[in-house]
Structures are given as C-alpha cells and as structure tokens.
Amino acid sequence: MKKKVVILAEFIGENHNSTAYYWSQITKYLNGDYEIVLIVPENEHSLAFASKYNIKTRFVKIAVHNKNNLLSRLLGQVKQTMSFLSVIKEEVYSADLLFSGTNPIVTMASLAVLKLRYKYQWLVLVHDVFPNNLIPAQVLSENSFFYKVLIYLSKKMYSSPDSLICIGRDMKTLLQEKTGSCEKIYYIPNWASTEKIPSLEKADNEIINDLGWQNQIVYQFFGNMGRLQGMDNLLKAIQLSKHKQARYLFIGCGSEADYVKKTLEKINNESGYEKIFFYGPLDLEKNHIGLSACDVSLVTLSGNMFGLGVPSKAYFSMAADKPILYVGDNNSELSILLSEYQVGWACEAAKPTLLAEQLDNVTDTLQMSDTPLMQPRKCLIDNFSETLALTKIKRVVNTMMVS
Numbered sequence: 001m002k003k004k005v006v007i008l009a010e011f012i013g014e015n016h017n018s019t020a021y022y023w024s025q026i027t028k029y030l031n032g033d034y035e036i037v038l039i040v041p042e043n044e045h046s047l048a049f050a051s052k053y054n055i056k057t058r059f060v061k062i063a064v065h066n067k068n069n070l071l072s073r074l075l076g077q078v079k080q081t082m083s084f085l086s087v088i089k090e091e092v093y094s095a096d097l098l099f100s101g102t103n104p105i106v107t108m109a110s111l112a113v114l115k116l117r118y119k120y121q122w123l124v125l126v127h128d129v130f131p132n133n134l135i136p137a138q139v140l141s142e143n144s145f146f147y148k149v150l151i152y153l154s155k156k157m158y159s160s161p162d163s164l165i166c167i168g169r170d171m172k173t174l175l176q177e178k179t180g181s182c183e184k185i186y187y188i189p190n191w192a193s194t195e196k197i198p199s200l201e202k203a204d205n206e207i208i209n210d211l212g213w214q215n216q217i218v219y220q221f222f223g224n225m226g227r228l229q230g231m232d233n234l235l236k237a238i239q240l241s242k243h244k245q246a247r248y249l250f251i252g253c254g255s256e257a258d259y260v261k262k263t264l265e266k267i268n269n270e271s272g273y274e275k276i277f278f279y280g281p282l283d284l285e286k287n288h289i290g291l292s293a294c295d296v297s298l299v300t301l302s303g304n305m306f307g308l309g310v311p312s313k314a315y316f317s318m319a320a321d322k323p324i325l326y327v328g329d330n331n332s333e334l335s336i337l338l339s340e341y342q343v344g345w346a347c348e349a350a351k352p353t354l355l356a357e358q359l360d361n362v363t364d365t366l367q368m369s370d371t372p373l374m375q376p377r378k379c380l381i382d383n384f385s386e387t388l389a390l391t392k393i394k395r396v397v398n399t400m401m402v403s
Helices: 016-029 044-053 068-092 105-118 147-161 169-179 206-211 231-240 258-270 284-291 314-321 335-342 352-367 376-385 386-402
Strands: 003-006 036-043 059-061 097-101 122-126 162-168 183-187 215-222 244-254 277-279 296-300 325-326 342-346
Touching: 003 016, 003 068, 003 314, 016 036, 016 044, 016 097, 016 342, 016 386, 036 044, 036 068, 036 122, 036 162, 044 059, 059 068, 059 352, 068 105, 105 122, 122 386, 147 169, 162 169, 162 386, 169 335, 183 352, 206 244, 215 284, 215 314, 215 352, 231 258, 231 352, 244 258, 244 342, 258 277, 277 342, 284 314, 296 314, 314 325, 325 335, 325 352, 335 342, 342 352
Parallel strands: 003 036, 003 097, 036 059, 097 122, 122 162, 162 183, 215 244, 215 296, 244 277, 296 325, 325 342
Antiparallel strands: none
C-alpha cells in the first residue's frame, strides 16, 4: 500500500510561473511512488494540470488580491489560508507527509500552529525567508519592535517542520541561525528544463530582429520587476555606462515596471539613441524566445538579500545558453555559483558606478574574437538538471518516510 503525501501548493501548472513549474515537476515525480493528494487554488492552470496527469486534487477557492498592495496582499493570504486549512484538516490526519512551501507565509504560520495538534510529518520547500525579506523591501525597519517580534515568531515557525529544503547555500546558513540546527536542512538548488527551453541563436531571435540589434551586445532583464530586484541600481548603472555598442532589453512586469519605463525614456533621451527598450510582459508560450533575446542575462537583487532568495531566472537563462551578469550580495548562492563555474560575472549590489564599469568591461570582452567560449547550458545539464534536483528531493521524502 502506497504511503500518502499531501502536497500543498500556492501555484501549480507547467505554463503559469516559475513556482508553479517547480511544484508541477515535483508532484509528477513523486506521483508514481506515493499516493499524492494535491491541494491547490482552482484556476485554469491547476485544473488543466490535474486533468492532464490524473492527479487526485482538492481544489480550494482562489483568493484574488492585489499583490502590489501590502494590505490587500495580507488579507488575500488570510482568506487563502482559511480555504487551505478547511481541506488540510480533512486530509492530514491520514497522511504520512505534508509537503508545502513558504508561501503564502500566513499559511505556513498556520500550519506550524496546526502541527501542535495534529502532529503530522512536515516537509517545507523554502523559497523565501520571512520576515527578513521585509527589510530589503523597505516594509519594516530592522530596529522596529514589531520586526523583532516577527523574528522571534519566525524562529518558532521555521523550527516546526521536520525537514526543510532550501535553494541556496546562503539560505541554508540563515535557516541554521534561525532554527539552531543544520541536521534537518537540505540544500537542493533550483533547476531548469532544457527540453522546455531550447538553445536558440540570437541572430534568429524575432525580438532582436525587430529591434535591429543583431550587431549590438544585448543585455536582457527578464521577469519580475519588483521591490527586491534592485531596479534602481540597475537603471543608474545603465545610465552611467558609456559603451555605445551595448543595448538593454527589459521583458516582464511588476510593481516597479512604471518606474522602469519612465526612467528608460529619460536615459534614451540623454543618450540620443535607443539604448534601452521596454518590451513588457511576454506570453508564457514565448518565454524561450524572450530568454534567448540577448548576449547576457541580467540577474539582479537588492542589497541585504543574503540568504533570502535565489532568482530562478538564472537557471532558465543558463538553459537558454546565456551567460549571467549577477548583481547581488557577496557570498550569496549565485555569487558562489559564478565563482565555481565560468558561466558569467558577478557584481556587488547597490553600487551603480561599479556595475556600470562592469557592463562596459563585459561589452568590451564580448566584442573580442578570442573571448573564451562559456557553456552555461552544458553547466546546467551537468550540475543543475531537473532530474538531479528531483532525485534529491525524492530522496529527502524517502528518508522522512522511513524515519
């Protein structure tokens, strides 16, 4: 008789977002060996996924909210959590394992409280560390009383799961400090599928051809333009950069998108030519086209993000065979990765002048005919493949089943 694993996911679906993609692959991989019960909000992506793979699913009503408004987001998380808990209580008593993420954070906090009563085995995949992420987002002050209270409560919350899987070595260090233990924390990095993301030549890219940038060195920012992505630092650096052969492409959306559009217009006017182009959101089925529309992928974070997150776009860019220019804290996961593998460059966060120099230097380097060939896609296949990551996750689940 197969053991029962309840998977609780905020998003699921192979063509929704990166979080949904990761949970989709995990669910499919575990489905053969375990009795899977999936708990997810009902939408077109979750309905299609459950139907396509014939996975037993408990759908809950989705709590619609404005994620860019803090109050709306909090109320939405509370509503979503109430929907989740009504179903979890029915399933968890007969489950051998509950497998969930850190979002919504209100749900994770509620599961920690619920565990006091139901005593279930709990595995958490950590993508964010709360409330530490509120500091770089400038939501709270590190010295505020409320923040100190949240830090105290978060230590209890992150200590509640029986095991944690984190996606960065810097994140593991932070979680060890928070929980006081390293034995139950597993480091398993993010991954990307080379089947879903092919390697395409920049010269054949429709976006590049429409812009007429075939002979320029193109830097691309792809994905969420949010509070924690260090957009201000990146734009200031682009403004300060001097190389006339460099072009900058922004694909995506987010809370900072309007600021990006307004600022790039100013930079273009000052430059006297179209130095930057704002493409905006891209249809999901065309993500691979967006990822290949560059020579270098820009992966940026705000300062003080050590241990708080690892941008999945870095791995998707590697799958597209694009080198990375990472902007973030020293000794963070991507900084370590770039020191181990020759697949790009790193620059410290919140230093626009330094980044501007780096952009100009990389542009010079890429124009040289004898530049050593980087192989990001091969690096991903060898070290960050989907199969490697899923095998490690399954091993953690198996270990918990026999413990």
